[in-house]
Amino acid sequence: MSYLDHLTCPRCTGRYDAGGLHNLCECGSPLLAIYDLERLAANIRPSDLVNRPANMWRYREFLPVTDAENIVSLGEGYTPMLRTARLGRELGLNQLWVKDEGLNPTGTFKARGASAGISRAKELGATTVAMPTAGNAGGAWAAYGACAGIQVHVAMPRDAPTINVMECRLYDAHLMLVDGLISDAGKLIAQGVAEHGWFDASTLKEPYRIEGKKTMGLEIAEFFDWHMPDVVIYPAGGGVGIIGIRKALRELREMDWVSGPLPRMVVVQASGCAPLVRAFDGGLDASEFWQSAQTMAAGLRVPKALGDFLVLQAVRETEGTAVAVSDAEIEDAMRLVSRMDGLAMCPEGAATVAAAKQLRDSGWLQADENVVLINTGTALKYPEVMNSIIAES
Amino acid sequence: MSYLDHLTCPRCTGRYDAGGLHNLCECGSPLLAIYDLERLAANIRPSDLVNRPANMWRYREFLPVTDAENIVSLGEGYTPMLRTARLGRELGLNQLWVKDEGLNPTGTFKARGASAGISRAKELGATTVAMPTAGNAGGAWAAYGACAGIQVHVAMPRDAPTINVMECRLYDAHLMLVDGLISDAGKLIAQGVAEHGWFDASTLKEPYRIEGKKTMGLEIAEFFDWHMPDVVIYPAGGGVGIIGIRKALRELREMDWVSGPLPRMVVVQASGCAPLVRAFDGGLDASEFWQSAQTMAAGLRVPKALGDFLVLQAVRETEGTAVAVSDAEIEDAMRLVSRMDGLAMCPEGAATVAAAKQLRDSGWLQADENVVLINTGTALKYPEVMNSIIAES
Numbered sequence: 001m002s003y004l005d006h007l008t009c010p011r012c013t014g015r016y017d018a019g020g021l022h023n024l025c026e027c028g029s030p031l032l033a034i035y036d037l038e039r040l041a042a043n044i045r046p047s048d049l050v051n052r053p054a055n056m057w058r059y060r061e062f063l064p065v066t067d068a069e070n071i072v073s074l075g076e077g078y079t080p081m082l083r084t085a086r087l088g089r090e091l092g093l094n095q096l097w098v099k100d101e102g103l104n105p106t107g108t109f110k111a112r113g114a115s116a117g118i119s120r121a122k123e124l125g126a127t128t129v130a131m132p133t134a135g136n137a138g139g140a141w142a143a144y145g146a147c148a149g150i151q152v153h154v155a156m157p158r159d160a161p162t163i164n165v166m167e168c169r170l171y172d173a174h175l176m177l178v179d180g181l182i183s184d185a186g187k188l189i190a191q192g193v194a195e196h197g198w199f200d201a202s203t204l205k206e207p208y209r210i211e212g213k214k215t216m217g218l219e220i221a222e223f224f225d226w227h228m229p230d231v232v233i234y235p236a237g238g239g240v241g242i243i244g245i246r247k248a249l250r251e252l253r254e255m256d257w258v259s260g261p262l263p264r265m266v267v268v269q270a271s272g273c274a275p276l277v278r279a280f281d282g283g284l285d286a287s288e289f290w291q292s293a294q295t296m297a298a299g300l301r302v303p304k305a306l307g308d309f310l311v312l313q314a315v316r317e318t319e320g321t322a323v324a325v326s327d328a329e330i331e332d333a334m335r336l337v338s339r340m341d342g343l344a345m346c347p348e349g350a351a352t353v354a355a356a357k358q359l360r361d362s363g364w365l366q367a368d369e370n371v372v373l374i375n376t377g378t379a380l381k382y383p384e385v386m387n388s389i390i391a392e393s
Numbered sequence: 394m395s396y397l398d399h400l401t402c403p404r405c406t407g408r409y410d411a412g413g414l415h416n417l418c419e420c421g422s423p424l425l426a427i428y429d430l431e432r433l434a435a436n437i438r439p440s441d442l443v444n445r446p447a448n449m450w451r452y453r454e455f456l457p458v459t460d461a462e463n464i465v466s467l468g469e470g471y472t473p474m475l476r477t478a479r480l481g482r483e484l485g486l487n488q489l490w491v492k493d494e495g496l497n498p499t500g501t502f503k504a505r506g507a508s509a510g511i512s513r514a515k516e517l518g519a520t521t522v523a524m525p526t527a528g529n530a531g532g533a534w535a536a537y538g539a540c541a542g543i544q545v546h547v548a549m550p551r552d553a554p555t556i557n558v559m560e561c562r563l564y565d566a567h568l569m570l571v572d573g574l575i576s577d578a579g580k581l582i583a584q585g586v587a588e589h590g591w592f593d594a595s596t597l598k599e600p601y602r603i604e605g606k607k608t609m610g611l612e613i614a615e616f617f618d619w620h621m622p623d624v625v626i627y628p629a630g631g632g633v634g635i636i637g638i639r640k641a642l643r644e645l646r647e648m649d650w651v652s653g654p655l656p657r658m659v660v661v662q663a664s665g666c667a668p669l670v671r672a673f674d675g676g677l678d679a680s681e682f683w684q685s686a687q688t689m690a691a692g693l694r695v696p697k698a699l700g701d702f703l704v705l706q707a708v709r710e711t712e713g714t715a716v717a718v719s720d721a722e723i724e725d726a727m728r729l730v731s732r733m734d735g736l737a738m739c740p741e742g743a744a745t746v747a748a749a750k751q752l753r754d755s756g757w758l759q760a761d762e763n764v765v766l767i768n769t770g771t772a773l774k775y776p777e778v779m780n781s782i783i784a785e786s
Contacts, residue, residue: 054447054471074735075473075496078447082468086542103468103496106737107773147735149479163776169783170731170772338563342467342540344499379563380500380773383556390562 003040004064007031007207010310018064021124023205030204030307032247033064033211041255046226054078056112056215062251063116063215064208070123072148074105076115077215081223081372086340087353092360095370097229098343099220102378106167108346109216109241109376110140116212117201118144126150130198132185134237135160135298136377138175139167141201146171153198155185161298163381181293183303203238204306213241217248220372221258229263230369231320233355235348235376236267236276237302239311246314263372265320267311268355270295270327275304276311280322285309296327296385297347299376321364329354331389334379347385349375396433397457400424400600403703411457414517416598423597423700425640426457426604434648439619447471449505449608455644456509456608457601463516465541467498469508470608474616474765479733480746485753488763490622491736492609495771499560501739502609502634502769503533509605510594511537519543523591525578527630528553528691529770531568532560534594539564546591548578554691556774574686576696596631597699606634610641613765614651622656623762624713626748628741628769629660629669630695632704639707656765658713660704661748663688663720668697669704673715678702689720689778690740692769714757722747724782727772740778742768 007016011029016022018033025031040061052058056077065071080100088096101109118141121129130153131141138154145152152173156164157180168175178185186202193200200206221228228249234242242265252258269277273293279286290303305311315322325333333353337343345353352373359365379386400409404422409415411426418424433454445451449470458464473493481489494502511534514522523546524534531547538545545566549557550573561568571578579595586593593599614621621642627635635658645651662670666686672679683696698704708715718726726746730736738746745766752758772779 051443055473072735073473073475075475075493080448080466080468082466086540100468100498103498105493105496105735107500107771143731143735143737145735146732147479163773163779166776166779166783167737170728170737170779171735172732335563338536339539339565342465342498342536342538342564344536344560344563378500378773380556380771383559383776386556386559386563390559 001060001068002064002066003035003037003061005034005036008034021126021199022207023200031207033207035062035251037251037254046257049222056115056212059215059218062218064120064211065123067123070119072119072122072144073115074111074143074147076104076111078219079103084337084341087337090336090340091357092367093356093365093371094368096356097372098375099216099372100343101374101376102344102346106136106140106143107378107381108136108140109213110137112212112215113137113209113240114140114144114212117141117206117209118148118150120208121199121201122148122150126199128153128198129201130189130192131201132156132182132189134182134301135164136381139164142168142171142173145173153189153192155188157181157185161382161384163383181301181303203240210240210244210247213244214248216241216374217245218252220245221249221252226258228258228260229372231266231365231371232263232374233266233268233352233371234374235300235351236269236311237299237348238305239267239276239307241374241376242267242314243307243310262318265314265318266355266359267315267322268351269324270297270300270330270351271324272327273301273303274324276308277322277324279308279312280315285312297330297351299348300351323355323358325351325354325358334389343375344379345375346377346379346382349377394453394461395457395459396428396430396454398427398429401427414519414592415600416593424600426600428455428644430644430647439650442615449508449605452608452611455611457513457604458516460516463512465512465515465537466508467504467536467540469497469504471612472496477730477734480730483729483733484750485760486749486758486764487761489749490765491768492613492765493736494767494769495737495739499529499533499536500771500774501529501533502606503530505605505608506530506602506633507533507537507605510534510599510602511541511543513601514592514594515541515543519592521546521591522594523582523585524594525549525575525582527575527694528557529774531566532557535561535564535566538566546582546585548581550574550578554775554777556776574694574696596633603633603637603640606637607641609634609767610638611645613638614642614645619651621651621653622765624659624758624764625656625767626659626661626745626764627767628693628744629662629704630692631698632660632669632700634767634769635660635707636700636703655711658707658711659748659752660708660715661744662715662717663690663693663723663744664717665720666694666696667717669701670715670717672701672705673708678705690723690744692741693744716748716751718744718747718751724785727782736768737772738768739770739772739775742770
């Protein structure tokens, strides 16, 4: 089933056995899951996937769960790749695609990370998990925790989207509301982990959430018949998605399922909270804590991501770039894409539309390039934002 | 591509050419799309579907669109069938499944009807469509209309869920809010159709919405490897979904893709608006207008369905039944299924859980029967209801 082999540290190259519950490396870096890709490539071919279920577990060999009984699935993944022809014409991009992650359980791509993370936590015997969240991850982990019978502790900003608060309560997670940002929520979780022995499932503090997010990359490659698009544009809060997509495509290339250069990876942030953009522009290897972070795109309100160095690596290695967009540009993009192509993009997803516009206008994107936007969730989870953008139009 | 042959009236057996825009039969009955199933069965086999896209257009031969260029798709259909093991144990049902229609564009099964209806309207040259709605159909048709470049006129009750109002505005549909029910909204639409020549896409007043809903039946059969489950439980407002599922399974049986008796079909309504249940209990062939309809399950607030006689036929022909559940039972079911299996069911979907409980308790459902609940949408579209059920818990 799984070809998971061991865990490794991308910073100090430390190696860990994959058989137990792990958090960070001793050096403080996130750990990454390493698979026996040689054996995987010898035993499985792309054509073996054809008859598999239409969810992310169709890639079970690339995922960390050993016993299928432990898979906690609500039908996540294998989301549509939509050709947004009218928006493409508007922006001057002839091959513009949206991967619509809104069609996931709990309405966002966070379901992928939660499905992989909760499944593996269950397999390894965890009975409680805990994490800070900007909002949507909390809702997703609460749902998968309920399904698995695992108690979930969530800390989130008091001003996170209302629906995320309701989700946690609906799924009977233990919810702590914090006067502050996700970074402050993180401190509260660290305290609970130390005091109560909860398993710390904070972004990148356990190695399997990223494996769930990785399936976006596998799906992109499979959709294009095992070819890579030219560009992937991703809205980065914690940045796990883009780290995961890069990891997936590198694994596939190592197995010769795909070849050639990786797509140029673009990270988009909100101009009110753009630590990765600032670090990219400044030529830094890691970001600095962003003071007074503010944006209505709640998922982008992450002042400092633990995996910042991995995101910056992904962008530089692929000759990508980093772009900041304003809240006003995001709102315009939400209006545009809904009227052009019938899509209710979340603010974070709409940020990729605004970024594509900037990059096409500047000539960084060419008209005939194959460009994939990751819409990380549905606008239905942001009724306040929907209400505001229709009132202004 | 499509094996659509003609349109027929299920009441007076009148026959219509499928090549033009049609509404009701001259006798006042809805029209049904008839396919050349003999030729379809001769040319296509179940195994031909294996490599098809994971959306409802994988069944394109069973759908009314002739030219693939006219398909307006946002990735609708091919939704997960979830084994709800913990809920099943709680209810005493060992093979309980939920078909989760919340993972559709716009968050409900209405996307199927809108995709088929808008696609075919586009193919036949309509430039405006109009309909009354309890809420979610309006949001879905507005989205698909935007994507197709077709103007959509929607009339809905002023007290429909807020998010449906916002959806229509987001997608730039023309929205009319009505002091009353969907039946009153229907009168306003009829007036607009008469005055302005809009194409009337009201429930069952055009023949293709049902074809989109039909794909739920095709998917159920394909999921069970072309076998039928024992029971399908469906929350009926207008009832198009259950009419569609029955139509699909009959078509498949005629083609010998499935065999044996159809699943027993159960329709669930809210006790505050249960015209179909009353008609079933009274042995009537059609329902009577339900006075002062009231339920928080907005989609079930349909006092009289145009296709009532077809729903009653489906239930009786399959030895099914009709069940009314209270709003309190619906709320309890929403709480139960979210905590047991991590699912945020909309009130209408949760009504099927409440019905399954009643029917298991009464012995009408047997412990080992294969039971499919249709969850027609996500609770995320009902933040007011979510808020109320978590406040009470």
